[in-house]
Amino acid sequence: MTAATATTADTFRPALHYTAGNTWLNDPNGLIFHDGVYHLYYQNNPVDNVWGNMSWGHATSTDLLTWTEHPVAIACDEDEDIFSGSIVFDQDNTSGFGTGSAPPLVAVYTSAFKPGSAHGGLQAQSLAYSLDCGYTWTKHTANPVLNRGSAEFRDPKVIRYDGDAGSYWVMAAVEAQDFQVVLYRSDDLRNWEYLSTFGPANATGGVWECPDLFPLPLDSDPARLQWVLTVNLNPGGPNNGSAGQYFVGEFDGTTFASATTVTEGLQDPARLSEYQWLDWGRDYYAAVSFSDVPDNRRLMIAWMNNWEYANHIPTTPWRSPMTLAREISLHTIDGQPRLIQKATGNFAALPEQGQKFSLADTEIADGTHILEDAAGSVQRIDITLTPGTAEEFGLVVRGDGARGTRVGIRPDEAILIVDRRDSGDTDFHKAFPSVDSAPVLTTEGSYDLTIYVDRCSVEVFARGGQVTMTELIFPAHTSTDVAVYAIGGTATINRLEITQFA
Known part of the structure; x- marks a missing residue:
């Protein structure tokens, strides 16, 4: 079935990913x-x-x-x-x-x-x-x-x-x-x-x-x-x-x-x-x-779940x-x-919602900064970031103010991280809240990320798809903010484009 528009009874049903109807x-x-x-x-x-x-x-x-x-x-x-x-x-x-x-x-x-x-x-x-x-x-x-x-x-x-x-x-x-x-x-x-x-x-x-x-x-x-x-x-x-x-x-x-x-x-x-x-x-x-x-x-294609908590994720009537x-x-x-x-898929045929959000050549100051007019629950995000003095920098997606899912870079450690400790409903299983990482290097001094955000997931493609990270998240349906952040210093957004799909 195609994913229906999310309601309060089915908040997490994705728009871009397949789920069974009620099983x-x-x-x-x-x-x-x-x-x-x-x-x-x-x-x-x-x-x-x-x-x-x-x-x-x-x-x-x-x-x-x-x-x-x-x-x-x-x-x-x-x-x-x-x-x-x-x-x-x-x-x-x-x-x-x-x-x-x-x-x-x-x-x-x-x-x-x-x-x-x-x-x-x-x-x-x-x-x-x-x-x-x-x-x-x-x-x-x-x-x-x-x-x-x-x-x-x-x-x-x-x-x-x-x-x-x-x-x-x-x-x-x-x-x-x-x-x-x-x-x-x-x-x-x-x-x-x-x-x-x-x-x-x-x-x-x-x-x-x-x-x-x-x-x-x-x-x-x-x-x-x-x-x-x-x-x-x-x-x-x-x-x-x-x-x-x-x-x-x-x-x-x-x-x-x-x-x-x-x-x-x-x-x-x-x-x-x-x-x-x-x-x-x-x-x-x-x-x-x-x-x-x-x-x-x-x-x-893969199954988007993990046997550590697969039977417990908070979706209904479907699961996974x-x-x-x-x-x-x-x-x-x-x-x-x-x-x-x-x-892959025919993304070009999907109806885009509103104007594409764009930003270029912008410094990220220390802290978390909500981007006006960038909110959404189903998005493709393309971003190029150059490190400055910050120990960590990146994006917060499916956010509520400063809280949300962090997709970031720690340049001194040469890693990409997805931090879902504040991503919404995380207490259904002790193994779910996590900060996960993958090794990633710069390309000509910058980091390129493409991120697909859906109602219960983020899929991150770094360095043109050399490194990928896939994570479930369970935010409130009202948590739609997109923010940029830096910790302990600054970084630069060379290019940011956000396409809204729903």
Whole structure:
């Protein structure tokens, strides 16, 4: 569904982010662009707004900003919960679920088998197929198709590999508690052969979940193709709780070899900040990418929440949003391949509310200064800041006077911070009030930030998308001030533009 205008009964319903109408959601699943439509499936409790009864919800969009909610796609039953997975378009009907003229969509998902079922207590991989472009699904009668006898084997992401080793399906799944991504191959999606295992490596402070494997050209050069392996973990993120990390390297059709591993085996806690994080904020988890996006674009969405407090956030009747979709690309930065992320969607088609607020070449004096005519609850903020004598400086968004969510820079520490201790309702869980940070350097002496503010979130993109931070916030609906601030000195606003969306 599209987010309705916020009311006092539904203050936090976002305008730019997907939420289920009146139920719980978590991990995005089965992301695919098919027949001109983006399909977002997701972990869903169809009957409540806390985790449970795991099934696949379903929403569609043509612009990645306006979503239509559909009936539950794949439902749990007395034998299994439907955990995370992926969808492929089986164009050549290798699975035999369709025909040559009407090939199927095939969902590969984790069956979490319930006590008393034939595989009680195990997690194994199963299939469902759709012959109507993803709106209705039929479970394969011979499920599961891949069973390792494990209670923690889950979250299959399936891709089509075409390379020197041949052409076949490849599955990346996890042995969650072993911090391993396990790779399998198949010719028909029904029969799977083990290929290799990656991990443990880098961050291992919590179980590994929701892997993804895909190629990206380095520095936009198709001749310099690299492979990216992403894997989420909970807990163990850089600012506590849930998070996602990535590795860059080579995949030869059998083995993924990382060129960016910092720590082999279990993590070194002292090196946590050296690992490559998809997002440094508290609320970016289970990120996976869309299949079959035109022009080989790689688009990714994550669940905007954190398992530390996920079931307790103060929203009703729904609970949990998705992040904005992000287009990701791979670039050489300081001699290393690194992901760049930019929010994507048809923002140009959104109705702007009032005049764009602009400011340039303005010094920020010590203190907090509300910007007249800049207030709003749904905004894009673009700002360039140059440090002066202040120990910290930046913006306060969704504020009420000097109180609100601070997005700031501490130049001496070379960090970006999001401080949500005064962001509104923070006492629903002891882990929620926080000051979170990410390493960030200047670009030619200044800091560039793009911030998407919504009714319950901020998403910060720094250094052109090299560093991102995603955080939930729960301000009063009347807290709409935007302010600039400096602590212990001054800083300069080179450029500030605020676009109001609602």
